[in-house]
Amino acid sequence: MSRAGGRRMELEVSIARKALRTASRQTRVVLHDVAFSLRKGEICALLGPSGCGKTTVLRIISGLDSDFEGRVVLPSPHRIGMVFQEPRLLPWRSVAQNLCLVGSSSENDLAEIVAALRLSKHLDHFPGELSLGLARRVAIARAFAVKPDLLLLDEPFVSLDAALAAQLREELLALVLKRTTTTLIVTHNVEEAISLSDRIIVLSAAPGRILADRTIEAPREALTGGRAAKMKKEIRSLMANASS
Amino acid sequence: MLVLVWQLGASIASTGTLPAPLAVMSVIGAEARSGALFVNLAATLARVAASFMLAMALGTALGVAMGRNKSIDRLCDPLLIVLLNLPALVVIVLAYIWVGLNEAAAIAAVVLNKLPNTAVTLREGIRALDESLDEMARVFNLPLGAKVRHVVLPQLAPYLAAAMRSGLSLVWKIVLVVELLGRSNGVGFEIGIAFQLFDVTRLLAYALPFVALMLAIETFFVQPVERHVSRWRPPHGA
Numbered sequence: 435m436s437r438a439g440g441r442r443m444e445l446e447v448s449i450a451r452k453a454l455r456t457a458s459r460q461t462r463v464v465l466h467d468v469a470f471s472l473r474k475g476e477i478c479a480l481l482g483p484s485g486c487g488k489t490t491v492l493r494i495i496s497g498l499d500s501d502f503e504g505r506v507v508l509p510s511p512h513r514i515g516m517v518f519q520e521p522r523l524l525p526w527r528s529v530a531q532n533l534c535l536v537g538s539s540s541e542n543d544l545a546e547i548v549a550a551l552r553l554s555k556h557l558d559h560f561p562g563e564l565s566l567g568l569a570r571r572v573a574i575a576r577a578f579a580v581k582p583d584l585l586l587l588d589e590p591f592v593s594l595d596a597a598l599a600a601q602l603r604e605e606l607l608a609l610v611l612k613r614t615t616t617t618l619i620v621t622h623n624v625e626e627a628i629s630l631s632d633r634i635i636v637l638s639a640a641p642g643r644i645l646a647d648r649t650i651e652a653p654r655e656a657l658t659g660g661r662a663a664k665m666k667k668e669i670r671s672l673m674a675n676a677s678s
Numbered sequence: 679m680l681v682l683v684w685q686l687g688a689s690i691a692s693t694g695t696l697p698a699p700l701a702v703m704s705v706i707g708a709e710a711r712s713g714a715l716f717v718n719l720a721a722t723l724a725r726v727a728a729s730f731m732l733a734m735a736l737g738t739a740l741g742v743a744m745g746r747n748k749s750i751d752r753l754c755d756p757l758l759i760v761l762l763n764l765p766a767l768v769v770i771v772l773a774y775i776w777v778g779l780n781e782a783a784a785i786a787a788v789v790l791n792k793l794p795n796t797a798v799t800l801r802e803g804i805r806a807l808d809e810s811l812d813e814m815a816r817v818f819n820l821p822l823g824a825k826v827r828h829v830v831l832p833q834l835a836p837y838l839a840a841a842m843r844s845g846l847s848l849v850w851k852i853v854l855v856v857e858l859l860g861r862s863n864g865v866g867f868e869i870g871i872a873f874q875l876f877d878v879t880r881l882l883a884y885a886l887p888f889v890a891l892m893l894a895i896e897t898f899f900v901q902p903v904e905r906h907v908s909r910w911r912p913p914h915g916a
Contacts, residue, residue, distance in 0.1 A: 496817045514817055522814045526832040526910040535828055536818040560910040580818060 444616040445495065445584055446471040446507040452490060452499075463641040464490050465502070470635055470647060472584075475614040477653075479627035482637030483673060488620040489519070491642075492586050495618070508584065513538070515582030515615075517590045521569040523561040529572050530557040537579035547578045550609050567598050574602075578609055585610065587619040591626065603630060607654070624669050628662055629654065636672055645672050697879040705883035714868075719888060721864040722853055725781075729788035730849045734842065736789065737796025744797065745804025754797075761794040766852050774860045784856045791852050796841045803837030835907040842900060850892055 448469035453461045464487040472478055482488050493499040495506055496516055508514075523532050533544060548554055551571045561569055570590060577585055590606070591599040607630060610617050621627050627634050632653035636646040646669070650657065681699055688698040709715035744751040744758075761769075770787040777783035807830065815825045857866025865888050872881035 498813050498816060513819070516814075516817045518810070518814065520810065522810050524811065524828060524832070526907075527828060531828075535824060536820065562910065562912055576818075 444472050444474045444476070444509065445618070447491070447495060447504075448506075449491070449494060449502055449504040451504070452487070452494065452502040466641045466643045468637070468642060468644055469504075470644070472616050472618065472633075474616055476633055477610060477617045477619070477631045478633040478635060479631035480618060480620045480635050480637065481624065481627045481669065481673075482622065482642060483639050484622055486637045486639050487642035488622075488637060489588055491637075492516075492588050492618070492620055495584075496586055512583040513580050515577030515580045515585045517570075517573045517577045517585075517587040519588045519590075519592065521561070521566075521573040523569060523572055523576070525561050527560075528557065529553065529559050529561065529564070532561065532572060533576055533579045536576055538581055539579045543581070544579055547575050547609065551575050551605055567594050567602065570594065570602065571605075574606055574609075578613070578615075582615055585615045585617040587617070589621055590619070591621075591623075599626075606630075624666050624673075627669075628657070628665055634669065636669055638673075695878065697882065701879050702882045702886065705879050706887060709883060715884070715887065718864050718868050718884065719891065721861075722850075722857065722866065722888065723891065725785065725788070725853045725857070725864065726846075726850045729785045729792065729853065730845060732785065733789045733792035733849065734796055734845060737793040737841065738800050738838070740793065741797040741800025742804055745801040751801070758794045758797060761790060762798070766791045766855060770852075770856055770859055779860045781861075784853075784861055787856055788849055788852050792845050792849050795848065796845060799837050799841040799844075800834065803834045806837075807833055832907065839900075839904050839907070843896075846892065846895070846900070850888070 449465050450467060451463060452465040453463050455461055468487075468491060470478075480488050480491060490499065494502055495508075496514055497506075523529075524535070527535065533548070537544060539547070548557065551574060553568070553571055553575055556564065556568060556572075561572065564572065574587075574590060577587075587606075591602055594602065603626065609615075617631075619627075619630060628650075631650070633647070633649045635644060636648075637643070638645050648665070648669075650665070684696075684699055688696045706715065740754065744754055766787075769790050773783040773787035773790070777786060811829050811833075815829050820829065853864070854866035854869065857864035858870040861867050865884050868884045869881050872878070872884070
């Protein structure tokens, strides 16, 4: 089955320039000529060093930041599911309420998401009672609960131990693939990008611009160890060259 | 314990200065039988309720507006500081002179005394709202009603509770003064009469039931509500 089967564009981003005004009244260019588009069902990783403006790209796409030169085209109507770097759950509402509040999902659908992320036992808990790993799971579940046309994830596995991160990655991937959700995931981790996505966009250090845009022909489990290693090496050297 | 100290004090002091608890109880009984106690308690309670709710509603609205909008804040801030520092008595007397010796003036005077306090507290609450949760609500397109109910109000709850607590005690104290100065019923009015007669027994007979009433409201209404809205917080020092 070809995931990129549809020709329909799900997201078109073209950011000519995004500048921030610093406290000392200077302008600092954060993004420069960042343009790409995603097809329906595509899983794309936005990879780059810390501080290169990856999160800013997500904020622009999600509509939280409209102070930039360029445009973002999304089909209308559309629903965005977002997983922030911090879980951003409502601490005064139980896990179940956190999920239902945003959700347009049916009960069955929600139960399926909850099961896939192994949250069934924690529905009555308050977010303050959860570990970071569990809170992240809830945040991911919440993003799926809105039945998103576009899923945006901002470093969703950062500061989790490697085994837990790997497990959570698998659970996320299973959900994304089952629903063919168009996904853009921001990360600074090359291995994570390769293991999750079928396309990788590499951003340079600030001001961020696109260094490379690679589509992986046979992604994820079909990717042989040798090809994965080669790709990792290529991306690493790209990023190293750009920063020197 | 408190009653024991009182009894002890009463036996040392003269009856005119501090009457014994039993003497006060018998006056309370007599006033209750004649119905005057309940009429006056009800009158005061109604004034407390009306001015408290008005002050909370207007104060919250003003505080929210000032917290969200810088120019409203700049415009109203000096006024707020004046009101905060204006003695209650000045506001009350001015209200009676300007509006007249009527119920509206009485309520307005109490509201004006409480309102700045609520507004300042709620302004702090609005300023302390968590922007990351606001962004979450925007991305997930929460309808306004849901956002207010699930995102904003829980964050404002401690500020509202603080304003309500200090508000209730402040309002009922000021209501008594307002009644003393310009009303012909209520606990304050009765205390005024007791003052003219230097009748401490009668004064206590009216003050104590009202204090008990306010304590009951605090214990059986304010505290349970507070516990309910903060049930998600892990217990402290556990």
